[in-house]
Amino acid sequence: METIIFATKNKGKIKEINAILADMDVKVISMEEAGIDIDVVEDGTTFEENAMKKAVEVMQVSQKITLSDDSGLEIDYMDKAPGVYSARFMGEDTPYVDRFDAIFGKLRGVEEERRTARFVSCIAAAFPDGRKLLSYDTVEGMIGWEAKGENGFGYDPIFYVPEKGRYMAELSPEEKNAISHRGKALRKMKVLLKKEMEK
Numbered sequence: 001m002e003t004i005i006f007a008t009k010n011k012g013k014i015k016e017i018n019a020i021l022a023d024m025d026v027k028v029i030s031m032e033e034a035g036i037d038i039d040v041v042e043d044g045t046t047f048e049e050n051a052m053k054k055a056v057e058v059m060q061v062s063q064k065i066t067l068s069d070d071s072g073l074e075i076d077y078m079d080k081a082p083g084v085y086s087a088r089f090m091g092e093d094t095p096y097v098d099r100f101d102a103i104f105g106k107l108r109g110v111e112e113e114r115r116t117a118r119f120v121s122c123i124a125a126a127f128p129d130g131r132k133l134l135s136y137d138t139v140e141g142m143i144g145w146e147a148k149g150e151n152g153f154g155y156d157p158i159f160y161v162p163e164k165g166r167y168m169a170e171l172s173p174e175e176k177n178a179i180s181h182r183g184k185a186l187r188k189m190k191v192l193l194k195k196e197m198e199k
Helices: 011-020 047-062 083-088 096-106 173-179 181-197
Strands: 002-006 026-030 066-075 116-126 132-143 159-161
Touching (some): 002 047, 011 026, 011 181, 066 083, 066 181, 132 181, 173 181
Parallel strands (some): 002 066
Antiparallel strands (some): 116 132
């Protein structure tokens, strides 16, 4: 069984990824589990740049296939902010509740059809032999009027999914994986990985 490092310290992501790659002969572990403690400076201006930078830098330390994702929330009314700065919006240590309040404040009085938003996910893979892969996907929705739900993480509680009639954080992990930006980008990456690992 091949061990793949995922360049994250987020246990929620590791769980999500292992569920999606369950039928492959791989085990995905976090940087922490791999004993890697480096801070990659995410100074790219696109999700793709940040994802690839993280994957390459962690792969250089681990010398194993490394996956990384850069994802975020784009709110059309806010000129696609927070975008690539989603994790650092209002400062890295700012509680999400405060971020939600700030976003609700900016959208106060904005009608439903102008509250469109999407989650974006870009997954990068870096192989020790220099091969690189990228996959990308989104999930469309809108910013709700309150934070709801206990599942998921990050901005999930304020992201309303019209096709489900619920907020992202109200969906079960299985429902979320089926429609989420990261779920869709990971399934694309899985196809690419299978091809490369068979070579």
